[in-house]
Amino acid sequence: MPLLNDRYDQYLTWYTAAVLCFAIVGLLSIRSAANLSVLLLLVPAVLRVRGDLSRARDLGALQPLGFIAVALCLPLVSVILGELLRGDFSAKPLDAPSRLAFCALPMLMLWALRVDVARLVRFSAPIALVVTLVVTLGFPQYTQNWGGRFATRFVDPNSLGAFSAMLCALCLFGLRRRQIDDRDDHLDRAAFWLALVGLGSGLWLILGAGSRGGMMAYCVVLVAWLLSTRPKFDPKIVAISVVAAAAILSVNLAVNRAPVALFASAPVEVHKWLTRTDPDTSSGQRLSMWLMSVELIARRPFSGYGDRGLAAQVHDPVIVEMATPLARSTFANNGPHNEVLAAALRSGVHGGIAVLALFLVPAVAFWRRRNDPDPDVAMACRLGLGLLLAMAAGSITIEVFTLKYAASGFGLLLAALAAQALRVTEPARFPTGGASREPAR
Numbered sequence: 001m002p003l004l005n006d007r008y009d010q011y012l013t014w015y016t017a018a019v020l021c022f023a024i025v026g027l028l029s030i031r032s033a034a035n036l037s038v039l040l041l042l043v044p045a046v047l048r049v050r051g052d053l054s055r056a057r058d059l060g061a062l063q064p065l066g067f068i069a070v071a072l073c074l075p076l077v078s079v080i081l082g083e084l085l086r087g088d089f090s091a092k093p094l095d096a097p098s099r100l101a102f103c104a105l106p107m108l109m110l111w112a113l114r115v116d117v118a119r120l121v122r123f124s125a126p127i128a129l130v131v132t133l134v135v136t137l138g139f140p141q142y143t144q145n146w147g148g149r150f151a152t153r154f155v156d157p158n159s160l161g162a163f164s165a166m167l168c169a170l171c172l173f174g175l176r177r178r179q180i181d182d183r184d185d186h187l188d189r190a191a192f193w194l195a196l197v198g199l200g201s202g203l204w205l206i207l208g209a210g211s212r213g214g215m216m217a218y219c220v221v222l223v224a225w226l227l228s229t230r231p232k233f234d235p236k237i238v239a240i241s242v243v244a245a246a247a248i249l250s251v252n253l254a255v256n257r258a259p260v261a262l263f264a265s266a267p268v269e270v271h272k273w274l275t276r277t278d279p280d281t282s283s284g285q286r287l288s289m290w291l292m293s294v295e296l297i298a299r300r301p302f303s304g305y306g307d308r309g310l311a312a313q314v315h316d317p318v319i320v321e322m323a324t325p326l327a328r329s330t331f332a333n334n335g336p337h338n339e340v341l342a343a344a345l346r347s348g349v350h351g352g353i354a355v356l357a358l359f360l361v362p363a364v365a366f367w368r369r370r371n372d373p374d375p376d377v378a379m380a381c382r383l384g385l386g387l388l389l390a391m392a393a394g395s396i397t398i399e400v401f402t403l404k405y406a407a408s409g410f411g412l413l414l415a416a417l418a419a420q421a422l423r424v425t426e427p428a429r430f431p432t433g434g435a436s437r438e439p440a441r
Contacts, residue, residue: 012044013113017120020416024124027409028163029135031154034408038102041412045105052112059424064365065111068418069104071361072411074354075343075401076101082347085303093307093346099407100358107415111423117416118174118379122191125170126198132164133201136208143208150208159406161211162394166387166410168202169221171195173228173386174379196240210262212282213397220393221386228382280326286337286397288327292319293341297349304348310335335402339395342402355401359392362418369421380420387413 019040026033045052056062075097083089110117135152136143142151149157175195176188206214226242266283273284296305296313305313313319314328323331335342344352366384369377391410394400401407 009113012109013115015044016041016110016113016115020115020117020120020412021124023409023412024121024167025128025131027128027167027405028132028152028155028160029128032405034405034412035099038099038106038408038412041106041109042102045109048109048112049105052108055112056108061111061422061424064422065108065418067361068107068365068415068422071357072104072107072415073101074357075351078343078347078351078354081350082304082306085348086306086309088306088309090306090308096402096404096407099404100401100411103408103411103415106412107419110416110419114423115416115420116376117420118376118383119187121170121383121413121417122174122379123194125167125174126194126201129164129167129171129198129201129205132160133205136160136205149210150205154405157209158211158213158398159400159403161206161209161214162217162391162398162400163406163409164202164205164209164211165214165217165221165394166390168199168206168218169225169386169390170383170413171198171202172221172225173382176379212263212266213394215263216397217390217393221390224389225386280324285327285330288323289331289336290338290341292323292328292331293336293338293345295319295322297341297344297352300348302348302350304344304346304351306346310345335399337398339399339401342399355395359388362414363388365418366421377421377423380417384414384417384421387417 019037023034023037053062056065076094079093079097083093132152136150139153142153143149145151146157150160151157152160155163172195175192203218206218265281269278269281269283270287272278272281273287278284279288292314295318296310311332314323314332319328336345340352340355343355347354362384366381366388370381370385372378372381387410391400401410
């Protein structure tokens with residue numbers, strides 16, 4: 001089907017922008033917001049795929065877009081391959097990775113429409129954190145279900161911490177490196193102060209959730225952002241951001257000191273695991289599960305165990321000697337709490353490679369164009385790098401893509417930012433907010 005007229009594309013641009021905003025804002029607070037958004041974008045993307053493919057081919061963008069699309073599809077391919085090798089076929093394991101694959105076609109449509117995704121993300125990410133904090137405080141029953149740790153109806157504390165850190169990364173890397181342009185003065189100032197509010201809300205969510213993985217991801221992102229600010233970033237923005245974060249942290253800790261004890265206990269828990277004095281702490285269980293994962297992956301490096309095969313393995317004499325009953329039970333029911341290891345256990349080594357490719361392939365694309373002369377492309381690349389860094393750090397201690405909303409939200413954000421990062425310079429076909437400007441000379 002060829003590209004339709006410009007007026008149709010103009011309406012579709014605004015529709016796409018609205019759906020993206022809904023997906024981001026509702027990611028952690030509105031159940032199925034991300035899943036529904038993927039489907040709402042998939043329908044028009046399928047209808048116009050032939051024309052968009054032709055346009056991408058003519059402009060030389062098909063190959064880089066194809067690399068990102070392959071990376072999005074690899075987790076699904078690895079699950080299918082693992083099932084074929086085991087002869088154990090089930091549709092349920094395909095659910096979450098299929099959401100990542102579904103985002104490939106909307107990426108092509110977003111690229112063709114030239115939607116200013118970076119601007120949408122800069123405003124939507126902090127709003128998402130504020131909305132999530134309001135929902136968390138407004139519905140304390142979900143927090144009570146987790147022993148006082150922040151949670152929502154469909155997001156557990158660990159996932160809440162990891163995805164809050166991801167949204168915080170978008171807030172940080174969405175700040176401009178240089179003095180505010182006269183052209184976008186009011187918008188950039190609004191985005192800056194909104195980002196500070198979002199960072200404060202995100203930090204409050206991470207501490208309230210008691211998510212050490214989320215805090216680790218937040219710290220990794222903050223350090224990376226500070227390093228990336230040299231030497232082009234306005235020092236006033238850095239100073240204000242750091243002081244604001246310190247003030248928010250101080251206020252939060254004055255209200256509740258429990259998170260400090262939780263985060264500070266990690267080294268003690270590791271020492272107890274090493275000395276076997278108390279191997280069943282939170283950190284100790286993770287270390288035991290990682291050891292079990294390495295042992296089991298070595299036994300079935302190609303086929304994996306699927307979603308139902310781990311329970312039978314925890315009774316093996318070698319595994320019994322390696323971990324306590326509590327660690328083995330947690331492992332059998334919840335997996336290894338590490339995305340790469342979980343994928344390798346489920347599908348084989350190729351599953352772990354698929355997850356690494358999902359992080360590394362887009363990272364290379366974003367890194368290459370991070371200093372593009374088009375400021376919108378450069379901003380999309382910085383946001384993409386922040387997104388990948390936060391999720392990679394968060395995936396060390398939890399599984400981030402096993403739930404449908406998580407896979408849909410991350411996949412849609414990655415695809416949207418890649419669409420803007422890989423676009424080529426061409427005159428706008430119609431004057432809309434989604435149309436691109438020519439690069440600054």
